[in-house]
Amino acid sequence: MQGIRRLAPLVAATALAGCASFSPDGGMSVVADITGRTTAKEVASIRTGDDAARMRDATRKLLARPLSADAAVQVALFNNKGLQAAFRQLALSEADAVEASLPPNPTFSLMRISGDGAFEAERQVAGDILALATLPLRSEIARERFHQAQLRAALATLRLAAEVRRAHVRVVAANELVALLVEAQSAAEATAKLAAKLGETGALNRLDQAREQVFYAETTAELATARRAAGSARERLIRLMGLWGDDLDFRLPGKLPALPRRPLTEPFVERDAVAHRIDLQIARLELTALATSLQLSEATRFVTLLDLAGLERKTGEPDGRVIRERGYDLQFQIPIFDGGEVRVRQAAETYNIAFNRLTERAVTVRSEARDAYRSYRAAYDIAGHYAREVLPLRQIISEEMQLRYSSMQVDIFALLLEARQRLASRRAAIDAVRDFFLAEAELSAAVNGGGGAAAETTAQQTASAVAPGDH
Template sequence: MTRRRRKSLLILPLLLAACADTDLVRTASDPRAGFAFVADGTRRATGADSVWARSAAEIAATEARVRGLVHGKTIGPDTAVQVALMNNRALQAAYAGLGLSATELWEVALGPVPTLNISLGQTGLTRSAEATIAAALIELSTQKPRKALAETRFRQAQLRALGETVALAAETRRAWIDAVAAFEAAALIAQTQATADAASELAAELGRTGAMNRGDQAREHVFTAELAAERADARLEAQLAKERLTRLMGLWGTDVSYYVPDRMPALPGRQPGRSDAERLALEHRVDLAIGRLELQAIAQHYRLSGSTRMLSDAEILAGVEVEREDEAVRARVVEVGFEIPLYDTGKLAARKGELEYMRAAHRLAQQAINARSEARSAHAAVTGQYRIARHWRDEVLPLRRVIDEEALRTYNGMLTSTFDLIADAREGLDAQLSTAEAKADYWRAEADLTAVIWGGNPKGGDE
């Protein structure tokens, strides 16, 4: 082996060790690398704190805090969300996934491992040295782009963890609404059943005296029987809805001994909604941010040159391949801007890179179009459900109360029969249930709007 080759072998481990990025290693090796971003985004999106428990002691402390929040207490939606973000194990698994992504970034930041393989024999030694030097030089030459790609993937992992957190918060809030609405319906049916039971007892007494025949008695009794079935169904629905909320909060054992209110909160005094929901969605949606980073990752992987232009999502979907010269026209086409960078793919040696990039660009463009539509729909749902709920509360229920009062007055004056009183009670119950459901629908729409703006799952779903 020549002196020059021997010298290269001696210098090679030093070069490999020197290429480690100490600042990036320090960041990626942190036990909670990237979690500060998730915690800050969670706080802005939900108002709650996210918790990443990394040890048995931290898990025990979290469980003790959760128990203090829920055991034997009636919890509101904010408490339910906070408990879920602290105690849901599927979310903790998502945070572990963020940690795994950090370790991958850490590995790339350390650079190539300085190793040297030497085989016996003069010819074999020479060839082995040459192959080691060549491999090391390749590692060194690709270190910078590989590190940039690893950082992009890590940022995507942060956004995915944030998206999982926001989705869980939205699902938990909706589950709380469903549980409370179910208990409110059960309570309304129970109130009406008390009136029906009294009428049924009266019918039985009249039957014993001969003042009411068996057919009329049966009509009185059937209403009571139907209400009993409806009440049992409502109680079961409330129990199942609460159990789903319990699952999302990660509770078991004695910690399930908590309560939810028997009725939904009152409607706000002013009509809610966010007229700028579309703009907020384009600014905050984590799926759009992940899509942008995916374009960046593809450009880094295929060594695409710098961004040559920016096109809107609508222009991408329309198949625009040239820049517009009239910017005023573009402004009229897209009121709320969401621009997608287009890299120069004309000089690509591989057709695959060009096609993969454009596929991701079109997907992102469609995501932006969907986000706009979902934001507009969520805003319309909030304002519409609010008006519907107010109509039931301010128009229908007052009229129903007048009817009930008059029915009771005429019944006491022997002007109407028990049948009429029962029929009015049935109609009154339907109006109360519809009013309660309209109020619950408003609160669901309010929760969905927040989810749409931040990219969480607006409709929820079982684990």
């Protein structure tokens, strides 16, 4: 029994070291803080029926009025089940982190053998001393891995918000184009009928009649194509927001918002991107975790298995005498063939891979931020040019042509030609405003994270370069 008592301090230390516990919110507070600074929206993991009911009520209130881009993002954060799966994955990662932070459980064994009036009994309590000694390093690695999981959940949230914003811009612009083409089709139909009547009187030749009729036919085809594109864009927005059933009848604004009075400035876009990009933060944490793994590999280089057991053995003789034996059993692996150099080299090279990928990612992030800002500023200038120059001039031309037509200085077909040119300018203006708001979403993603999956490939490669506990 004394051998077991000698092992008692080890067991007590094990119990004290195993105080890791679960956070009350599954790590969601960090996710909410990170995404809240960028989206200014509520982020929550649906865990109970009350949570689901609250999200449902909030969604219905948002869908009761014309759905803005900000409201669409909030609806998606409440209802997208893929995002909720990412939050549950975060809870699973916390469970893995808590498990990795716990010391190994001691092993208790009991043996009894009897026969011919004699017996032999043995009790043993064993503990993995090496695992206990390296527990602080393993716990630190586990914490880093969990923090990475929190950042990945935040990244998934920002990516969804960016995709919803882009989808909203596209569907509103598509609807605006449909309304424009409906107006154009109506005018083209009236013109085609007029051309047919003039042709019957001989006032218009067949060539001019065909031109008016083909314009009407082409406009009708363009309208059908635009309606199909608008329907597909709306369905994509619906999928991202996670809606179905009665929620599909939501309304959208009739046109895109006006351009901001002033564009964002450039001076700190690179600095902000390097400081805020979540994929870059994940890569930095991975480098820190790998550095800790390298220390762990160094610490366990020569000893990879060390078990200590407290023993108590009783032997019963046929004459009734009982012999008690106490002591301990120590087992360790002798590094004859593998002195740990392979594991240390693997850990070091994995660290070097992560370091180079982090450096490459930092360079890429800077470039993406610069490129996104240039696209944003160019789109702002182009859309502003249409709003300030092209459309007002087209309006002046239209008014002048109306006056000249009223005074019989130009015929109806000159007026119609100008109307077609004005239609082309209005279509280009809609596209320019759409491109600006898409570029604005891309700039936010380039600075804060949340771009396409391809933009995060390097961080994922770095994170998967070594699995937890490999070294």
